[in-house]
Amino acid sequence: MKHLFIYSIFISLIFALAACGGETPEQPQEEAVDDGVRTIEIIGNDDMKFVVREAAEGLVTGGASGQHLLLEAIEASPGEEIRIRLTTVSNLPPAAMSHNLALVELGTDLDAFARASITARDNDYIAPEFEDRVIVTTRMLGNGETDTITFNAPEEPGEYDYVCTFPGHFAGGMVGKLIVQ
Ligand SMILES: [Cu+2]
Structure with a gap:
């Protein structure tokens, strides 16, 4: 009888824990601000690609990636103010699949930057020695997370x-x- 009692407490604990875990706090959806700044919604997917939901002027898109379109390039005029909202959509835990978007100066050795950043987990995977090459970057984002950056395209x-x-x-x-032109 005593065992049954302890067992039932155990079971209710499990349920209580499960309820806690299942109750994902609603991500505060940022209001779409209509301030005239061009906003580009980009998704990082499990195919390790930057994708967009639809084609738009000033975006160079390729074929399909998942249900979305591969984003190959963004066209901008010199100094244009741009807002990028990056969201990670993934079936994997953040430790296995997270994304950021780091824009770098002309002439940056991307391969070296990416390689050096592999060990920079404590710095959001941005190699400290390359920080001065980074014009702007989002945070590293796990599934469901969004970060918005607003910046001016280089002159x-x-x-x-x-x-x-x-x-x-x-x-x-x-x-x-x-592509700044
Ligand atoms: Cu990524």
């Missing part, structure tokens, strides 16, 4: 690379270009 025309620095993702093709 100097050129093709600026952006990359996800989560280990293996540069090699997986998680890159794109900001």
Whole structure:
């Protein structure tokens, strides 16, 4: 009888814990601010690609990736104010699949940057020695997380690379270009 009692307490504890865990707090959805700043919604997916829901002017899209379109490049005019909202959509835990979007200066060795960043977990996977090459970056985002960055495109025309620095993702093709012209 005593065992049954302890057993039932145990079971209710399990249920209580499960209820806690299942109750994911609602992500505060940022209000879409209509301040005239061009906003680009980008998704990082489990194929290790930057994708968008639909084609739009100023976006260079490729074929399908999952249910979305591969984003290959963003076109901007010099100094244009741009807002990027990156969201990770994944079936995997953040330790296995997270994404960021780091825009770097012209002439940055992307391979070296990505390689060095693999061991920079404590710095959100941005290698400290490359920080001065990073124009702007989002946070590293796990499934369901979103980060918004608002910045001005560089004044100097050129093709600026952006990359996800989560280990293996540069090699997986998680890159794109900001074409300033
Ligand atoms: Cu990634």
